Amino acid sequence: MPGRPVPRVRSCLRSPNNAQYRAHATKVLRGDDLGPVVQGEHQTFRVRNDGSKLPLPPVLDPIVVAQRSRWKQHKAQPDVASFTPFQKKMWENPYAHALASPIRIDRSLSTLLPSALLLTLHLKPHPTTLEPWLLPLSLSTPNPPKHHGPPLRFLAHKHNAAHLTTRKEVWKKALSARYAPLLGPRGMAQLVWRKDMPEFLLGMLRARAEDKLGWWFKWRGRLIPVASPAPEHLADVDDAACVLLYGSLRTRADAVLAEANAIVAEADRSAAYYRAGFAKYFDTHVRPPPNQPRATHYTPAWFEPLVPRLAPRAQFPPLEFPTTRWRGRKVAMYSLTDMLGAERAAALVGGTQYEGEACWVMKRGRQTVGVEMLLGQLQSYLAEPGVVWWPR
Incomplete structure (x- = not known):
């Protein structure tokens, strides 16, 4: 019939799995394998039987391939011995390492952040029920596997973790689209998020920081004891990276912070109740202001009266982090009592050669970058807005 599409001719020889096989060349001829060649300054030519020259394609030309591969080779590892003073400071700076970490997305906030500022959860089957759980394997396992399913990343702060742990299951909205085909409908329904996730993450961060600090408190000489974190007591120490304090940095503002937040929450609840009960009296579409014409359209669905x-x-x-001055420059200050808790801090310092001292300086070096990043992550997780920890 004219105009009818011609059906595709199919082979009668079909494999059991109906698989399609394709022929592939076993060897790609390049360079001298193609025959006699002559290399010019920027190009390679093949000599034909009549003596003429035929240029090789760029894919087969060894000169072109060599020039392209120059920009695809891996860079050599940096030589620490040849670092400039500025490069050495950057190499020993924990903030530079944190900002240089790979950029990843926090789907709960729709924000791109360095991965050092995020907490990562992976899938882990329950040992008994085999239900999929979301757990911080990067905090619990010293050397986590590289391929452990799609991760769930969010900002490392207790308020963000508490927001994801609400009864409305906000954490499900932050999951990647790769979870559904990986787990299926039944697996997605069985996916478990711990109800105590904020406290669980805090315990894991404290355990990692405590384990890392144990090495520094084990032998004398790794920390420099000072009388206090005042600038005049730190001026004699060279290459100060951060200050560790055995004691609390909390002020009177911390004591009334919970009470102030409760007052604000009650005011917001009253404002929401007032807005819901008296919305029609604030609706300018229904009750226009004096000497103003009435609106010609209905109240939009997005309209809310201003309260x-x-x-x-x-x-x-903005969040406040405790700092002190060392030779005119700000250095971080970490309170072991506030970050680890009184019992953990006493167990960390007690029984060591540093027992009885209240303040230490950690000197700058490459070996201090890891512990400084852990302390900074724990401090950021516990940071509260509007509280001045130390006079600036």
């Missing part, structure tokens, strides 16, 4: 509330910038100011 006075505390400004978010006043309620959630």
Whole structure:
């Protein structure tokens, strides 16, 4: 019939699995394997039987391939002995290492951040029920496997972890699209998120920091004892990286912070109740202002009456981190009591040669980068907005 598509001719020889086989060349001829060649300055030519020259394709030309491979070779490892003073400072800076970590997305906030600022959860089957659980394998396992399923990353802060652990299961909205085909409908329904995830993550971060600090407190000489974190007591120490303090840095503002947050929550609840009960009196589409014409359209679905509330910038100011001055430069200060807890801090310092001292300086070096990054991550997880830890 004219216009009818011609059916595709299929072979009657079919494999049991209906697999399609394709022929592949076993060897790609290049260079001298193609025959007599002549290399010019920028190109290779093949000599034909009549003496003429035929240029080789760029894929087969050894000169072109060699020039392209120059930009695809892996860079050599940096030589630490030949570092400049600035490169050595960058190599020993934990903040540079944190910012240089691979960029990953926090799907709960739709924000791209360095992976050192994020917490990562992976799938782990329960040993008894075999249900898939989301657990921080990077914190619990010293050498986690590289390929352990799609990760779930979010900002390393206890408020963000608490937000994902709400009863509305906000964490499911932050899952990657790769979870559904990997687990299936039944696996997605069985996926478990711990109800105590904020406290569980805090315990894991404290355990890692405590294990790392145990090496520093084991022998005398790795930390420099000082009288206090005041600048005049730190001026005689060379290459100070951070200050460890056995004691609390909390002020009176920390004592009233919970009470202030409760007052703000109650004010927000009253504002929401007032807005819901008296919305029609604030709707300008129904009750226009004096000397104003009535609206010609209905109230949009997104409209909400304006009710006075505390400004978010006043309620959630920037986070404050304790610092002190060393030779005119700010250095981080970590309170072992506030970060690890009183019992963990006493167990860490007690029985060591540093027992009885209250402040130490950790000197700058490549070996201190790992412990500084762990202390910074734990401090960021516990940081509260609007609290000044130390006079600046």
